[in-house]
Amino acid sequence: MPNIRRGMMAAAGAGGGVEYELWAWGNGGSGTLGNGEAVGKTSPIQIGDKFMGEIDVAGEGIIATGNRIDAGGVSSAAIKGDGTLWTWGSNTQGKLGIGDTTSRSSPVQVGSLTDWRSILVGWTSMCATKTDGTLWGWGNGDQPDTYPKLSGQQIDVSSPVQIGSDTDWTGVLAINSKFANAALGLKTDGQMYMWGSGITAYWTQAGFAYSPSDPPYSNALYSRYPTAIDDKSYVNAGCGNNCVLAIEKDTGKLWAWGYNNYGQLGNGTTTSISSPVQIGSATDWLWTAGDEQGETFVAANTNGEIWGSGRQEVGALGLENKTGYCSPVQVGGPGGWSAGGHGMAGRGTLHDITDANGDNTGGALWACGDDFYGILGNGGSGDTSSPIQIGTDTTWVALNKQASRSTTWKLAIKQAD
Numbered sequence: 495m496p497n498i499r500r501g502m503m504a505a506a507g508a509g510g511g512v513e514y515e516l517w518a519w520g521n522g523g524s525g526t527l528g529n530g531e532a533v534g535k536t537s538p539i540q541i542g543d544k545f546m547g548e549i550d551v552a553g554e555g556i557i558a559t560g561n562r563i564d565a566g567g568v569s570s571a572a573i574k575g576d577g578t579l580w581t582w583g584s585n586t587q588g589k590l591g592i593g594d595t596t597s598r599s600s601p602v603q604v605g606s607l608t609d610w611r612s613i614l615v616g617w618t619s620m621c622a623t624k625t626d627g628t629l630w631g632w633g634n635g636d637q638p639d640t641y642p643k644l645s646g647q648q649i650d651v652s653s654p655v656q657i658g659s660d661t662d663w664t665g666v667l668a669i670n671s672k673f674a675n676a677a678l679g680l681k682t683d684g685q686m687y688m689w690g691s692g693i694t695a696y697w698t699q700a701g702f703a704y705s706p707s708d709p710p711y712s713n714a715l716y717s718r719y720p721t722a723i724d725d726k727s728y729v730n731a732g733c734g735n736n737c738v739l740a741i742e743k744d745t746g747k748l749w750a751w752g753y754n755n756y757g758q759l760g761n762g763t764t765t766s767i768s769s770p771v772q773i774g775s776a777t778d779w780l781w782t783a784g785d786e787q788g789e790t791f792v793a794a795n796t797n798g799e800i801w802g803s804g805r806q807e808v809g810a811l812g813l814e815n816k817t818g819y820c821s822p823v824q825v826g827g828p829g830g831w832s833a834g835g836h837g838m839a840g841r842g843t844l845h846d847i848t849d850a851n852g853d854n855t856g857g858a859l860w861a862c863g864d865d866f867y868g869i870l871g872n873g874g875s876g877d878t879s880s881p882i883q884i885g886t887d888t889t890w891v892a893l894n895k896q897a898s899r900s901t902t903w904k905l906a907i908k909q910a911d
Contacts, residue, residue: 525599588652684727735788757820809879
């Protein structure tokens with residue numbers, strides 16, 4: 495099995511001159527697939543012609559930590575190789591960031607800037623980082639009778655507005671709180687921050703307000719502005735339903751905290767915890783992600799292995815069963831699973847890309863679990879607890895890493911022919 499971290503280094507800089515395409519499948523309501531329609535597709539369809547442009551897939555972070563494509567809350571977003579930002583789908587409260595509230599079924603460019611770095615799509619808002627280290631948000635804001643949103647704004651805004659004045663943001667990572675209104679972000683020193691609402695005390699206790707007698711924040715924690723979670727340094731994180739798995743910077747250790755009703759934290763119990771606990775003793779973790787329902791987690795290591803825990807009512811771990819696990823088990827399927835930029839979505843669906851060339855520059859696309867809305871991409875043939883290959887191409891390089899709740903479609907990037 496190839497060493498993924500070494501493969502990433504070999505691929506860095508190798509993407510210059512190589513063009514990439516955007517593909518999508520699953521639920522197409524509100525135009526989420528970006529193909530000019532509002533209907534679903536049970537097999538991958540190409541969006542535009544070489545839509546993503548030239549990308550250095552390793553050097554630009556798309557494999558390990560970056561969110562270059564994201565989907566959630568009936569909207570989608572992508573950052574092309576030239577640094578431009580594009581959005582499509584539902585545009586309630588200006589969520590697409592294009593200056594109006596009209597929904598789009600094809601990608602529309604957000605402004606004219608070419609320095610976007612990562613993007614995160616919530617239920618009614620989005621946030622993003624730029625290459626200059628600034629953080630931006632737009633869409634639904636914190637207005638009377640509403641919860642704070644990941645947009646970081648106090649009113650609805652239909653174009654990007656900077657959140658704070660810091661210039662050391664490296665990326666926005668994951669979202670999956672109860673109402674998809676909270677976000678995780680990282681700074682250059684590895685400090686992890688959270689902002690938004692709809693979370694519980696089990697997710698984080700650092701700096702979040704609790705106002706049980708003050709509607710609309712009744713029985714909820716919230717923070718209008720990014721708030722540090724703890725004093726650890728992280729490099730990657732994934733969210734479940736009010737729970738987090740995060741990989742510590744430099745050490746490669748895996749930490750977890752939050753709701754644990756299905757054993758999704760992987761600590762051998764089903765007891766929820768409010769402070770980070772290390773999962774196992776391994777120090778070679780690379781990325782982690784949760785499913786749309788937030789009841790299953792997967793994490794990948796530098797050897798290309800994927801491990802998972804939690805609820806498995808539709809066989810998302812590819813083990814030919816529907817047994818739940820409260821300690822990590824190795825995900826089934828073909829050998830040589832790629833460990834970069836690929837994660838879960840749907841109601842218990844795992845997608846991944848095998849490392850066909852041993853250098854993390856592309857491979858075959860595989861899926862297992864729930865086929866709700868055709869999210870597996872296998873032509874609508876139904877749920878499966880064994881990994882199945884989607885098509886025959888071996889030039890796939892990345893999938894959107896994680897979806898917010900109620901996301902039943904996938905985005906993917908493939909090398910152009």
